[in-house]
Amino acid sequence: MSGHLMQAAVVPVPAAAALGAERPAKLRRVTTADAIFDRLYADILALRMPPGMQLQEKRIAEEFNVSRTPVREALLRLSEGGLVDIYPQSGTVVSRVPVSAIPEAVVVRKSLEGTTVERAAEIATPADIARLESIIARQRSLAALGDTFAFHEEDEAFHEAIAGIAGYPGIWTILKTVKVQIDRARRLTLPALGRMDNVVHEHELIRDAIAGHHVEAARAAMMHHLGAVIPDVAELRTRYPDYFC
Amino acid sequence: MSGHLMQAAVVPVPAAAALGAERPAKLRRVTTADAIFDRLYADILALRMPPGMQLQEKRIAEEFNVSRTPVREALLRLSEGGLVDIYPQSGTVVSRVPVSAIPEAVVVRKSLEGTTVERAAEIATPADIARLESIIARQRSLAALGDTFAFHEEDEAFHEAIAGIAGYPGIWTILKTVKVQIDRARRLTLPALGRMDNVVHEHELIRDAIAGHHVEAARAAMMHHLGAVIPDVAELRTRYPDYFC
DNA sequence: TCCTGCATACTAGTATATCAATTTATTCCG
DNA sequence: CGGAATAAATTGATATACTAGTATGCAGGA
The missing domain is CATH 1.20.120.530 (GntR ligand-binding domain-like)
Structure with a gap:
C-alpha cells in the first residue's frame, strides 16, 4: 500500500446507488473518496484486511496521501454495507463476518x-x-x-x-x-x-x-x-x- | 425548519445498516449527521421537500446551525438511497421519482x-x-x-x-x-x-x-x-x- | 490481591478555510 | 444583432484545525 492516488479522471458514472437511483446520464468525476472506497472494498473482500483488523482514518489518510475527509466518506459507505464497524470516538474495525x-x-x-x-x-x-x-x-x-x-x-x-x-x-x-x-x-x-x-x-x-x-x-x-x-x-x-x- | 439541534443524546443504535451489519450491542451517539439525515429523509418522504427541489449544503447547514460537514454526510447517504441527486460542482436536488x-x-x-x-x-x-x-x-x-x-x-x-x-x-x-x-x-x-x-x-x-x-x-x-x-x-x-x- | 478513580493518550465528530470546477452572465468582435 | 469567448459567482471537493467522547493504564486505597 503506497504512493500517490490517481486524480480527477472523468468517466461515466458507474451504475452506483440503489434501485431507482440512476443518475441522469451525466458525467461524474471519479472522486478520491470513490477510489479509496474501491481499494478498501477490494482489500476487505480479498481478506488482505482480515475481519477484526483495526482501521484508523488518520493512518489510512497518510497511506494514500490524502486528507481524512475522503477516507471518512469511504469508511461511512463501507459501514453502510456492513463491511466495517465504526465506534464513535473509539475506533473503526473491519467487521467480522456475521455468521447469523x-x-x-x-x-x-x-x-x-x-x-x-x-x-x-x-x-x-x-x-x-x-x-x-x-x-x-x-x-x-x-x-x-x-x-x-x-x-x-x-x-x-x-x-x-x-x-x-x-x-x-x-x-x-x-x-x-x-x-x-x-x-x-x-x-x-x-x-x-x-x-x-x-x-x-x-x-x-x-x-x-x-x-x-x-x-x-x-x-x-x-x-x-x-x-x-x-x-x-x-x-x-x-x-x-x-x-x- | 428552525432553531438548534438536539445534541449528543445516547441511545442504542437503531437497527441501521444493511443485511448482516448489526452493530455489536453497543451504545452509539446519535450523531449530528444522523439527526439531519432523519430530518431530511422525513421531509422528502412527506413531500415537504418535493421532487426537483433545489438543496444547498450551505443553506441547510445554516438552517440547522451546524457546519457543512454533517450536512454533506447526510446528503451522501440520501443520494445512496436514491432520494437526492448530487451533481458535482453544480447542485443537489431532491430526486424525481423514477417511474421506470x-x-x-x-x-x-x-x-x-x-x-x-x-x-x-x-x-x-x-x-x-x-x-x-x-x-x-x-x-x-x-x-x-x-x-x-x-x-x-x-x-x-x-x-x-x-x-x-x-x-x-x-x-x-x-x-x-x-x-x-x-x-x-x-x-x-x-x-x-x-x-x-x-x-x-x-x-x-x-x-x-x-x-x-x-x-x-x-x-x-x-x-x-x-x-x-x-x-x-x-x-x-x-x-x-x-x-x- | 483486587477494585476504584483519575490522568493520559488516543479516536471519531465537527467546524472552518481553501481549492477547483462548472454554470451563468456579460462583453466584445464579427 | 448574434455567437463565441471570457470573467464572475456559485458550489462541490479537499485539507487543516479543533472539540469532545472513550479506552487504557497506573496509583492508591480497601
Whole structure:
C-alpha cells in the first residue's frame, strides 16, 4: 500500500446507488473518496484486511496521501454495507463476518435470483443466450487455468447478465450488497478447484433452461446452483474463530 | 425548519445498516449527521421537500446551525438511497421519482415478501399472531379516524412484524430502502380513505393464513395485497409532471 | 490481591478555510 | 444583432484545525 492516488479522471458514472437511483446520464468525476472506497472494498473482500483488523482514518489518510475527509466518506459507505464497524470516538474495525446473517443472505439470493431467472427465461432473445454462452466459455478456460480470482469475476458477470436480461438491473445492485458477506466467507474456503467445473456445468443448465424458455426448469437450476455454494460456516468458524461473530 | 439541534443524546443504535451489519450491542451517539439525515429523509418522504427541489449544503447547514460537514454526510447517504441527486460542482436536488424503477421495486417486494410470508406461515407461534392482530386492531381505529399518516406507520409495522416472525430482519432492511420510492409515489395519491378498509381486510387474510400455517394461501394473500397497492403512475405523471422522470 | 478513580493518550465528530470546477452572465468582435 | 469567448459567482471537493467522547493504564486505597 503506497504512493500517490490517481486524480480527477472523468468517466461515466458507474451504475452506483440503489434501485431507482440512476443518475441522469451525466458525467461524474471519479472522486478520491470513490477510489479509496474501491481499494478498501477490494482489500476487505480479498481478506488482505482480515475481519477484526483495526482501521484508523488518520493512518489510512497518510497511506494514500490524502486528507481524512475522503477516507471518512469511504469508511461511512463501507459501514453502510456492513463491511466495517465504526465506534464513535473509539475506533473503526473491519467487521467480522456475521455468521447469523449468512443463511438469510442465501435466502435473499434464492428469492431474488429465482424471480429474476424466471423472468429472463420468459423473454430472453438469442442474443442474450449468446452473451451467457460467451461468459460460460471464458469460465471454462479460466477453470482450466485454475484462475480462481478471474473465474469469480466471470461468475458475477453471469448472474448480472441474467438480471440484465430480465430487465432488473436494480435487483442486481441489491444482490451485490447481499452477496458480499457470503463471498467473504467463501474466500476462506480453500480454492476448491474441482468446484469450478461444477459451477460451469450448473451455469450451462441455467443457460439451457433460459434458452428453452423453461421457466420452472430455470428456477430449479438456479435454486440448485445457489444451494450448492453455501459455505460450511460451522467448519470455518472453528478454523478461523475470530473472523466471525 | 428552525432553531438548534438536539445534541449528543445516547441511545442504542437503531437497527441501521444493511443485511448482516448489526452493530455489536453497543451504545452509539446519535450523531449530528444522523439527526439531519432523519430530518431530511422525513421531509422528502412527506413531500415537504418535493421532487426537483433545489438543496444547498450551505443553506441547510445554516438552517440547522451546524457546519457543512454533517450536512454533506447526510446528503451522501440520501443520494445512496436514491432520494437526492448530487451533481458535482453544480447542485443537489431532491430526486424525481423514477417511474421506470417502480415496477421493479414492486417485483422486489413481491419476491422478498412472498418468501418471508411463507416462512412466517411455517413457524409462527400464537404470540406472533397476537402481535399481528394488535397491529391490525390499531389500524382499524386509525382507519376509522381517517389518520392516514399513523395508518401508514402501522402498515409498515405489520410488514416488519412478518419479517421478524420469519426470522429475516435483514430482509426488512432491504425492503425499507426499496419501498421508499413506491411510498413517495403513493403519497401523491389523494388520501383514499376507502382504501384503508381494504388494506385492513387484506391484512386480516394474511394473518389468518399465517395463523393456519397455510403457506400457499399466505403467499397468495400477500401477492394480492402487494399487487393492489401499485400506484397509478401513468395518471400521477400527468397530474404532477415534474415530480417524475 | 483486587477494585476504584483519575490522568493520559488516543479516536471519531465537527467546524472552518481553501481549492477547483462548472454554470451563468456579460462583453466584445464579427 | 448574434455567437463565441471570457470573467464572475456559485458550489462541490479537499485539507487543516479543533472539540469532545472513550479506552487504557497506573496509583492508591480497601
